[in-house]
Amino acid sequence: MRLSGEQLFALFVVRENREYDCITVRYMSESGSQVVRIPYAAILFECAFGESASLLSLTEVKLDTGWFVPREQFSGSKRPVVQSEAEARLLKIFHEEGPMALASAKAISFVRALDVDDEGYWHIEGLGRMATVVGVKLDPPGSEVKSEEVIMMYHVQELGLGCAHCGAEMQLGRCVFLTDGGFEVYPCNICEEWVWVYPDNYEEVE
Numbered sequence: 001m002r003l004s005g006e007q008l009f010a011l012f013v014v015r016e017n018r019e020y021d022c023i024t025v026r027y028m029s030e031s032g033s034q035v036v037r038i039p040y041a042a043i044l045f046e047c048a049f050g051e052s053a054s055l056l057s058l059t060e061v062k063l064d065t066g067w068f069v070p071r072e073q074f075s076g077s078k079r080p081v082v083q084s085e086a087e088a089r090l091l092k093i094f095h096e097e098g099p100m101a102l103a104s105a106k107a108i109s110f111v112r113a114l115d116v117d118d119e120g121y122w123h124i125e126g127l128g129r130m131a132t133v134v135g136v137k138l139d140p141p142g143s144e145v146k147s148e149e150v151i152m153m154y155h156v157q158e159l160g161l162g163c164a165h166c167g168a169e170m171q172l173g174r175c176v177f178l179t180d181g182g183f184e185v186y187p188c189n190i191c192e193e194w195v196w197v198y199p200d201n202y203e204e205v206e
């Protein structure tokens with residue numbers, strides 16, 4: 001999806017190198033990954049995700065060498081930004097709820113099951129590994145249930161548990177998360193669903 005005018009000034013990048021007056025970043029364009037230097041003066045807000053990704057909010061700035069104009073840099077005819085579904089969801093949070101909603105990453109439950117690798121890290125397509133799901137809050141199915149915080153992760157060691165949505169069997173080695181309320185939850189690697197296993201003492205709300 002190509003970024004439109006309103007969204008132009010916020011985009012996801014991979015941080016490559018920091019210099020004294022600018023940061024070198026990589027972003028996804030219609031013709032593949034591109035490297036560009038962004039002057040610090042143009043950065044209104046940065047929210048780091050994981051080891052190397054950031055969401056940058058950018059503005060126009062006048063430099064000795066001329067203007068840096070995000071609109072021209074990232075949506076001009078040369079190499080326009082493209083964003084994955086995951087980026088679109090995070091940018092929506094940023095635009096609708098503001099920077100703090102992103103900054104408090106532990107309080108957002110946007111992680112898609114399909115984007116989680118076997119080591120329990122979630123990814124953004126084209127930008128790579130972000131952060132562990134441990135510490136993230138996820139919403140169990142059922143409106144009566146509050147968000148559950150993931151407190152630890154382990155790997156599937158025996159077969160037998162299936163996905164209620166697509167029927168696929170949970171694979172050995174797939175990550176399973178334990179929440180503070182005693183739920184086990186794992187990301188199905190076939191469909192897009194989180195599979196919730198209720199604690200023994202839990203009375204399900206119909």
Ligand SMILES: [Zn+2]
Binds near residue numbers: 190192
């Ligand atoms: Zn499934």
